[in-house]
Amino acid sequence: MQEEINILKINDSVKKAGNLFLKTYKQHPIPERTEDLLKKLYQIDECCISFLKVDLAEEFPDTPWLIGDEFDTNAQRNPAEFPEYWLCDAMDGAIQYLQHIPGWTINLALIREGEIYYSVIYDPLADELFWAKKGEGAFMNDIRIQPGNKIDxxxxxxxxxxxxxxxxxxxxxxxxxxxxxxxxxxxxxxxxxxxxxxxxxxxxxxxxxxxxxxxxxxxxxxxxxxxxxxxxxxxxxxxxxxxxxxxxxxxxxxxxxxxxxxxxxx
Structure with missing residues (x-):
């Protein structure tokens, strides 16, 4: 387990994965049957995680990968029993992507000792990358972010x-x-x-x-x-x-x- 992580490399990998999907956005027919929809969702997961695994293999050769299957209720109750692992929500908003509408992102989290250590969310349509490392603040691209000041x-x-x-x-x-x-x-x-x-x-x-x-x-x-x-x-x-x-x-x-x-x- 590395003491320091290469944030620039992680962020670049997630952006490249998102931009792969951006190239084919709206290029395929909207699925009309449940079996076609599920097949497309599976293909998105496999394509995204396969790319990220290869692109981050040199930096993280021994870190296992898990897909965040939101349909698996039991798996969501506790962290996996690894000291460190990647948890990839390959495309959050995949339904929107397949329906040709905005609102889809590539999400990746590095889990250490059962806690979120680093996470990144990339919105290819807006070219906005949100990221945070535990204890070091939150950012959008290179700008530190903070919540709003509304009182009304x-x-x-x-x-x-x-x-x-x-x-x-x-x-x-x-x-x-x-x-x-x-x-x-x-x-x-x-x-x-x-x-x-x-x-x-x-x-x-x-x-x-x-x-x-x-x-x-x-x-x-x-x-x-x-x-x-x-x-x-x-x-x-x-x-x-x-x-x-x-x-x-x-x-x-x-x-x-x-x-x-x-x-x-x-």
């Missing part, structure tokens, strides 16, 4: 998300519905955008004021969580407790916005 809740932008958990045997649908009502009653603008990690990076950069999700979605969150945390944002559960790996909800916002939401959600 009616001007704040809140976003909600939901994952791929089986919602047939729990109350997640009801919780999500109640969450949306609470957001509409509290914040001026409420949206559902799509790429989870990018939304967390947007909170870190002051573009979004609050992110909330009621179900387990660890792999979609991890890269963005470190970026938001390093920018000085609150990382909580929807019950107001500190977030930990495997938490079944996520609330990310500046302290004032998080407290406001928690007050109305009592």
């Amino acid at each position: 809740f009616s001007s704040m932008v809140a976003v909600f998300e939901y994952g791929h958990q089986d919602k047939s045997n729990n109350d997640l649908i009801q919780k999500t519905g109640a969450t949306i009502i609470n957001l509409l009653e509290t914040f001026g603008v409420v949206r559902n955008y799509g790429p989870h990690g990018l939304q967390l990076a947007y909170v870190a950069a002051g573009r979004i004021d609050l992110f909330i999700q009621e179900d387990l979605d660890t792999f979609n969150w991890l890269a963005g969580i470190l970026i938001a945390k390093e920018a000085g944002v609150e990382i909580l559960t929807t019950e107001g407790q500190p977030y930990y790996w495997g938490s079944e909800s996520l609330l990310v916002a500046k302290k004032e916005a998080a407290q406001k939401y928690l007050q109305i959600n009592k």
